[in-house]
Amino acid sequence: MMRKTNLFAVLTAVVALTFTACTNIEDVAMPEQKVLDFSVFANKNTRAAETGSTLKTDGKAFGVWGYSTFETVDTDVFLNQEVKYNGTTSAWEYSPLKYWDTRSSYEFYAYYPYKASGVTIDDNKNITVTDFTVEPLVANHVDLMLADKVTRLANAPVNQVTFNFNHLLSNINLSFKKDVGIAETKVTLKTVKIYGMSKKGTFVQSQVPEWAISDTDLVGASDSNLENLANDNVLDVATTVTFNDMLFIPQNTNSVKVDVTYNLGESGAEQPFTRTLDLSYDASDRTYNPAAWGQNQKITYNFIISANAIEFGDPTVEDWTTTIPDVEVPSIN
Incomplete structure (x- = not known):
């Protein structure tokens, strides 16, 4: 030049x-x-x-x-x-x-x-970002x-x-609150972990910008200790506990999951629960989930924790039944 x-x-x-x-x-x-x-x-x-x-x-x-x-x-x-x-x-x-x-x-x-x-x-003045990698900790995204x-x-x-x-990335957010049906029950969110998405990819600018992502570099595929987003958050009916601005590479949600652990009950009498939530799209089961995370798109998943308490009804007592004849014992002398 x-x-x-x-x-x-x-x-x-x-x-x-x-x-x-x-x-x-x-x-x-x-x-x-x-x-x-x-x-x-x-x-x-x-x-x-x-x-x-x-x-x-x-x-x-x-x-x-x-x-x-x-x-x-x-x-x-x-x-x-x-x-x-x-x-x-x-x-x-x-x-x-x-x-x-x-x-x-x-x-x-x-x-x-x-x-x-x-x-x-x-x-042609098109910019390429090669092997962009999402950091493990959300604070470093x-x-x-x-x-x-x-x-x-x-x-x-x-x-x-x-x-x-x-x-150029997808802004993913998780929101948790408890159902009004258990308003009087203490709900403590212990751990929240999201995994199964690709963490490395190459962005190529063009008339139709696109990401080429790695199918092997998945969050959680080899991480022995995924980041726990929650920190003993106590949930309320009126307010939510949110984990915001998680910036991931745009991709399909085929393998994305969230592990949640929480306690129901007051301190000293808590009952632990563990749930795995599938964030992938399914035409017959999970049509509410997006099939993919888009570029320059913000998505918020809203979770409501509900429960059915173990309750005891009025007891019933069966009538006495005689199943054998009276027993004639020998005389006592």
Whole structure:
């Protein structure tokens, strides 16, 4: 690819509607140069772990590819450039700084979170994320996102370049409460474990984006100790205990299950119960379950714990029956 000699405008990125560009004293704006600022946010039409506000956390970073065209000359501006949020300065920073020429047109592509390897872009500007792996602990789950392409025409008015990120994973949530029929019974949720889904896959962007998942790397297939989501949660009728924002690779639910253990009764007199709940779809039995988890889709499974107490009815007493003749014993002398 031919290289152009023009300078490119300083690029800074922020997650806000108002912000300050980050420059240093050596940067000099030439007559045909303008400061280029980035703004990023997560698609507000979906609810997930990351939003425009949560992205503004120290150390979080996204990757950027950027290309410019001047007349017939194309130039690489950014090649998987890390742009990281600095909590001290409240700014998105990267190095080295770049400049742009207002006479050039631009295209920008971005993804989150940044990775030094394993994420590539092809000649058609489609991004591939190879062997993305879901972490074992839900607290460490990552909201993998891809931004819409941003373009700027040559000589166009300079304004913010806003990255609109969309979620590539499925947001799975579990919700538990007890049935009104056992309102007076104490229900303690002891353990909740979800397993049977693929934890590794490769995302390929195209006209129809798709995931190629591993059929062997399953959560729970070799894990000797699955994460217990519950922690002795006491259930109520009016409120729910929820386990939110579990971010998994989009896939079918053929093997997905949830193990639940809970106690009924007051402390010292609890009775334990264990249940395995099948989250797969079945046309004759479990039509309420989705057959697959979709990309950029939030799914909440609602569970209600019910019980039938062991009760005793009024006893009955059978009449006496004589089944043998009276016994004549010898006289007692």
